[in-house]
Amino acid sequence: MTVIMGPPKSGKSTLLKAIAGRLHHSAKMYGEVYVNGAKLDMPYGSYGFVERETTLIGSLTVREFLFYSALLQLPGFFCQKKSVVEDAIIAMSLSDYANKLIGGHCYMKGLPSGERRRVSIARELVMRPHVLFIDEPLYHLDSVSALLMMVTLKKLASMGCTLLFTICQSSTEVFGLFDRICLLSNGNTLFFGETLACLQHFSNAGFPCPIMQSPSDHFLRAINTDFDRIIAMCKNWQDDNGDFSSVNMDTAVAIRTLEATYKSSADAAAVETMILRLTDKEGPRLKTKGKAGSATRIAVLTWRSLLIMSREWKYYWLRLILYMLLTLCIGTVFSGLGHSLSSVVTRVAAIFIFISFTALLSIAGVPALMKEIKICASEKSNQHSGVLVFLFGQLLSSIPFLFLISISSSLVFYFLVGLRDEFSLLMYFVLNFFMCLLVNEGLVLAVVSMWKDVFWSVLTLVSIQVVMMLSAGYFRIRSALPGPVWTIPISYIAFHTYSIQGLLENEYLGTTFAVGQVRTISGIQAIRSAYDISPDSNSKWENLLVLFLMAVGYRVFVFFLLFFRIGKNKSIHKIFRCSRDTNS
Incomplete structure (x- = not known):
């Protein structure tokens, strides 16, 4: 020693x-x-290396945390890994704390600093290293x-x-x-x-x-x-x-x-x-x-993230409740619109507000994603995981949560506002909103990865969301936006644009409205003055495809961002640094 x-x-x-x-x-x-x-x-x-300040997962017990660490690090069978975990618990004198939550909860305090430090060392011991640096x-x-x-x-x-x-x-x-x-x-x-x-x-x-x-x-x-x-x-x-x-x-x-x-x-x-x-x-x-x-690690990270989501009520379940309350408020304000020509402009406003305001609520997930990225950085530095594995695990674990939000919020909004009563149209609405949430989650991941700070991440996200809302085509039709900045590129990179277009096309393609007693106009003509949508029957699926590609694109961007920041141990706002010489 x-x-x-x-x-x-x-x-x-x-x-x-x-x-x-x-x-x-x-x-x-x-x-x-x-x-x-x-x-x-x-x-x-x-060998194992324990940093001065390590990131632990507060919503897991000591035994669960070490078991997931063993699953990420070790090959072999579950029974062998359980034995290794128990040995690490005994070696670090953590038997009395094995079933206690590391971070505690509202009725119970978490582990003291001494026990937390021993947990961080026990995480490295599951590999049974020959040399341990602390x-x-x-x-x-x-x-x-x-x-x-x-x-x-x-x-x-x-x-x-x-x-x-x-x-x-x-x-x-x-x-x-x-x-x-x-x-x-x-x-x-x-x-x-x-x-x-x-x-x-x-x-x-x-x-x-x-x-x-x-x-x-x-x-x-x-x-x-x-x-x-x-x-x-x-x-x-x-x-x-x-x-x-x-x-x-x-x-x-x-x-x-x-x-x-x-x-x-x-x-x-x-x-x-x-x-x-x-x-x-x-x-x-x-x-x-x-x-x-890699496949095992992706499965373990997905499993672990799902367990964390089920316990982190402040960042996940409270967020679901906020989505439901906001949707209920929007739905009751715009309830009983009917299907007359006079309701078209108001219906466009309802859909715009639904997409824009729910997108703003995604900022509530910044602290949770910040924790996940810190855990990723800690595990990446010790070669327990990787950026690509983390992104796949995060995506697979977030899909059920985002789909739960999309289907619950969509049902409340859809029937309160009184959109067209067809099952296929309802399913498209749910799918469109789900893709919108998926894109938004990727955007939040990108911003959080850049700043690594809650305040600057929230400030940046609010600014981006407001700019995207302004260029989404509701306040002014896209073709009439002043260019080149507002039209190209801002209106084309705003996911609000494609989501709202797809939902309006889903609602008004194939519909007609009576004008007087003898004349009728199509839904496209009726909405043209309020929002610019395509008359092509396949255009709503094209908008959905664009949303899917944006969701993929954001995560590809996050991959390179995290690889650059974690792999090189450098943050975006500290790119320019003086080189140092170390003599030993």
């Missing part, structure tokens, strides 16, 4: 990521990493939780798993559990070796640890330059009987002294000898344990 210790911004996490092969694509690493005497070659499943395992943990975490990790190390993690500081009890320590300051190595030898190293450099002080606190005091400012502030009320600090020297001088002492010490020579010995002869290579196929 080796710990990388140092003050903030000393290079701990960078060194850990460099060893694990997870550096940012713009970073340059000098030096080589060897595993069992060979250059870095850790295949899938041979960035700040004690992050935001109290003293009791920190000690429990380290005792658990010590037990895990005794079972044959090599642990390498970073830490800022620890209590005396926690410090005593470390096997080796690597001390960093400003990217430079001040010590590497046995934990007890580090105390002797500081003593040899002229900085012995006081009896009543924690070793980690003493180390950080000596190498953290921030303490110089604190000492300068405290000089006026410093105790006359003793020094405020155990290190009576400028921190920069202390760092140089410790570095020079280490380079000339027997510990540094022993490390050099050990490196030569380990790299001289190549040992057995780590072997991959295989992974689940």
